[in-house]
């Protein structure tokens with residue numbers, strides 16, 4: 001008889017509509033143990049990110065997943081937030097249940113270190129916000145990369161425009177120094193006694209292929225046995241979900257705001273699920289094609305601060321520090337997403 005041991009997974013998020021979708025994807029995935037959630041300031045201030053993470057656990061009736069608060073500011077620049085993209089509290093029009101759940105007594109950087117030490121060589125980590133807390137954790141525990149099995153980062157844009165400045169992606173742009181520290185410390189952390197692996201980095205060039213649409217959201221609701229009215233750009237703004245399922249209702253209310261934002265950016269009535277792709281790749285790296293390269297972050301450019309540069313031809317003469325996502329099958333991703341999240345939502349009816 002084969003007994004499968006659940007994989008320990010740690011996630012660092014700035015929840016955020018698509019971070020919330022990534023969390024519910026993890027909640028609905030089999031064979032994993034979510035060992036911690038680090039809250040990072042980004043889409044909304046860190047106190048709100050903590051509330052969103054605790055509220056989602058309450059909504060989804062998930063017990064015993066520790067949530068830790070991260071730094072209130074990026075490592076060396078003032079915080080910017082994105083309520084225009086994610087709503088005043090980060091979850092669009094959705095409201096989460098009240099909860100008396102508490103944060104851990106230790107902070108998010110400590111949470112990274114504790115999780116890695118508790119599962120040496122086994123921890124699968126996903127970072128879908130600015131890299132502030134990971135950088136702080138690596139300052140304190142430089143061997144952190146050697147303690148994990150895998151790290152997936154949603155961040156950057158490779159041979160692709162930015163979504164925050166013409167060249168910079170949001171997560172990197174909010175805390176470029178943190179991102180630069182993480183990428184530059186990576187190969188340096190390796191000793192000779194552990195297998196080497198590189199972080200998988202998913203930039204906008206890849207994640208913008210993952211476009212949620214009203215039709216896909218309708219499929220998700222149907223999978224949860226909670227059919228709803230199809231959404232459209234002609235609906236009155238802020239129309240609330242008619243779903244009976246509590247999770248589908250929250251996801252639809254969150255997604256409607258995200259759809260409206262993308263629509264106003266002339267991208268259509270759809271929304272990019274950047275962070276759920278990172279969660280899915282963390283559990284199954286085979287769903288994306290990657291290419292190794294050395295990645296660095298521009299810190300001083302007056303027009304290009306926060307830009308991620310991949311040295312594909314190796315002109316810097318530095319060893320690769322990342323596996324950059326270059327191809328994905330969105331249909332296969334959505335089939336899996338709908339099956340897992342829809343199936344999980346059914347259990348909450």
Ligand code: BDR
Pocket residue numbers: 016017018019043082085128129154163169170171274275
């Ligand atoms: C990233 O920025 C955030 O707004 C999203 O949550 C995602 O992590 C995409 O650039």
Ligand code: CA
Pocket residue numbers: 013014015016018019043128129275
């Ligand atoms: Ca995010």
